[in-house]
Structure formats: structure tokens, C-alpha cells
Amino acid sequence: MRYYAGFCILLILAAAGCGPKTIQEKITRAQQWVADGKFEKAAGELPELMRQMPTDSVVLMLGCRIYMGLNRPDSVVAYAKKFTALYERRIDGYRILYQAAGAIDDYKTQLFAVTQIGFLENDRPRYYPEIARLNFEMGSYGLGMAVCEEILKADPGNTQARFMLANGLASVGQLDSAIAIMSDLDRKNPGQIEILSNLGSFYATKQDYASALGYFQKATTLFPDYMPGWFGLGHVRLSLGDTVGAREAYRQVYQRDTTFLGVDSILRSLAPSRF
Structure with a gap:
């Protein structure tokens, strides 16, 4: 009788969706819905999956992919933040976080993500241009210019770094220095719309x-x-x-x-x- 009662309890738990096998089946079903483009259906499984497996890497990544399919970058960021906090060495989480944060102009989160990507790839200088850009976007002109200077130490003729540096200098009121750099870029890259427009803006700011x-x-x-x-x-x-x-x-x-x-x-x- 005691064994029979225990067996009944197991049946009840399985019917309620509490057994590990049932959870795995739900994950598999949600993954298939994502593969089929049925993101709304897959999203319906997330609350229960997160309730029972809130730190599982597969579930968190599933949440990212579901909300990517639903074009909900804010929710993707939320899931990717949870994922990267728990799985700090997983570069795929930072890549998703970077892309989703960019869709909502969350420059601070993008900066964190791209910095971690550079660290995990052991190639941070590769991402210096983006790190500089994001600092400028956040109004951290000093940091942005410092990163540009690092780029230029290794590659003095780097056009992108010089362009960003000139804009950074203009933003902090150093217009003559900004004009000098941008004018040199204009001589070496004639007919570039961004360079021409920036020079016009710099001179207009000087009231020239x-x-x-x-x-x-x-x-x-x-x-x-x-x-x-x-x-x-x-x-x-x-x-x-x-x-x-x-x-x-x-x-x-x-x-x-x-x-x-x-x-x-x-x-x-x-x-x-x-x-």
C-alpha cells in the first residue's frame, strides 16, 4: 500500500509538469517552436521554465532567442544579463547582450559587453574603436579620446581614430586642434561627406x-x-x-x-x- 501511494504521488507530479523529464520535454518543445518561428508559443513556456530552472544556461539562452524572434531587445538584454552574470566565460552571451543593447541605445551595457568580448578573445585592442565610440556616445569624451590615443600609438594614420579624436576635441571646446586633425583628414581623404560636414560644423561653432x-x-x-x-x-x-x-x-x-x-x-x- 505504501509503494502504491508513492507511485500515485509520482504520477501526480508528472501530470503537473514537475518531473525533470517533463521539464526537458518542455524545453525541447520550446526550442522546436523557436526553430519553426513560433516565438509566441515558445514564450508561453518561459515562465514555468524560469520558475523551475532560473539559472539553467539552456533556459536563459532560450529566453534570449525567443525575445530576439519577437523583436523585444529590452527583454533580450534582461535575459542576456542574467546569462552573463552566471556564465562569465561564455562569449556567446556577451555577443547577444552587445547586439540587443545596441538596438535600444544602451551604450553602457554595450560597452560592458564589448569589453568582455575583447577580454575573452584576449584581443582587446581589436575592439578599441568601438570602445572609443561608445564612450563618446555616453559623453565620456576624456575616456573616448584616451582610447583613440591608444589606437594611434599603434597605428598613427588610423583614419577612424583620428576622426573620432577630432570630434572629441571639438566636444570639449578644443576647436583649433579638432580643425587641424579634420583638415588633414580632408586632404588625405577628399570628398568624404562626414569630414566636410564636420569641418563646416567646427567652423560654424567658431563663428567663422x-x-x-x-x-x-x-x-x-x-x-x-x-x-x-x-x-x-x-x-x-x-x-x-x-x-x-x-x-x-x-x-x-x-x-x-x-x-x-x-x-x-x-x-x-x-x-x-x-x-
């Missing part, structure tokens, strides 16, 4: 509108669909007192995107009778 005008004119001539170039040209022309020229430059922006940096309001202020 005549110099800024030349760079924005060149940028819009070479790249007529580049809206930041037209917007910068409008700002410079307006600063020089050329309202007609400014209106035309802003109209070029408006024709491509009516919501770009409040261009509709600017045009109304310049030509209220037409907007």
Missing part, C-alpha cells in the same frame, strides 16, 4: 561662417541628399544674413524630411506666408 560656408556648399554639391549638410548650410547662410539662401537650404531639407530637426518651424519663421 565664411569658412563654414565653403565646406557646407561642397558637401551639398557632392551629396545633394545629405540633409545635415543642407541644414548646416541653412544655419550658416542665416548667420551671414542671407535669409533667401537660408530659406532655400532649409527647403531642401524639408523636401526630403518635413520633421528633420524642426525644419518646418524654421521655415515658418522665415516665410510664414508660405507655411
Whole structure:
């Protein structure tokens, strides 16, 4: 009788989905749903799986993949953070964390993930450009410039590092140094839209509108669909007192995107009778 009662308890537990075999079956079924693209169905299994196996690597990675399929990067980040906290040597977790954090502009988490990837690959310098970029995105200009300097020690002509360094210098008010670096890049890489536009912005910030005008004119001539170039040209022309020229430059922006940096309001202020 005692054995019979124990057997009944096992049957009840299995029916309730509490047995290890049943859990494994649920994992396998959820994995198959993910493979078939049935992410909503797979997501329905997660609460029970996480309740019973909250630290299991397979379950946590399954959660990442389910929410990747559902285009829920915030949830992917949450699962990937749990995964990497428990499995610090698993580089796949950091790669997922980096990608998902990038989708929601979580630069701090991206920086953590890419730093760990570099550490695990024993090749941190390979990721210096991205580490520098993320520091700049977070407003940590000093750290970003320090990383750029490290890149340039090994590769003095690195265009990407010099470009980021120039922007970092401009961000902390060192415009002359920024212009010197960016001008040299312009000589060595003529006709690059980002370089031309940045030089225009640097000179405009210095209120050297005549110099800024030349760079924005060149940028819009070479790249007529580049809206930041037209917007910068409008700002410079307006600063020089050329309202007609400014209106035309802003109209070029408006024709491509009516919501770009409040261009509709600017045009109304310049030509209220037409907007």
C-alpha cells in the first residue's frame, strides 16, 4: 500500500509538469517552436521554465532567442544579463547582450559587453574603436579620446581614430586642434561627406561662417541628399544674413524630411506666408 501511494504521488507530479523529464520535454518543445518561428508559443513556456530552472544556461539562452524572434531587445538584454552574470566565460552571451543593447541605445551595457568580448578573445585592442565610440556616445569624451590615443600609438594614420579624436576635441571646446586633425583628414581623404560636414560644423561653432560656408556648399554639391549638410548650410547662410539662401537650404531639407530637426518651424519663421 505504501509503494502504491508513492507511485500515485509520482504520477501526480508528472501530470503537473514537475518531473525533470517533463521539464526537458518542455524545453525541447520550446526550442522546436523557436526553430519553426513560433516565438509566441515558445514564450508561453518561459515562465514555468524560469520558475523551475532560473539559472539553467539552456533556459536563459532560450529566453534570449525567443525575445530576439519577437523583436523585444529590452527583454533580450534582461535575459542576456542574467546569462552573463552566471556564465562569465561564455562569449556567446556577451555577443547577444552587445547586439540587443545596441538596438535600444544602451551604450553602457554595450560597452560592458564589448569589453568582455575583447577580454575573452584576449584581443582587446581589436575592439578599441568601438570602445572609443561608445564612450563618446555616453559623453565620456576624456575616456573616448584616451582610447583613440591608444589606437594611434599603434597605428598613427588610423583614419577612424583620428576622426573620432577630432570630434572629441571639438566636444570639449578644443576647436583649433579638432580643425587641424579634420583638415588633414580632408586632404588625405577628399570628398568624404562626414569630414566636410564636420569641418563646416567646427567652423560654424567658431563663428567663422565664411569658412563654414565653403565646406557646407561642397558637401551639398557632392551629396545633394545629405540633409545635415543642407541644414548646416541653412544655419550658416542665416548667420551671414542671407535669409533667401537660408530659406532655400532649409527647403531642401524639408523636401526630403518635413520633421528633420524642426525644419518646418524654421521655415515658418522665415516665410510664414508660405507655411
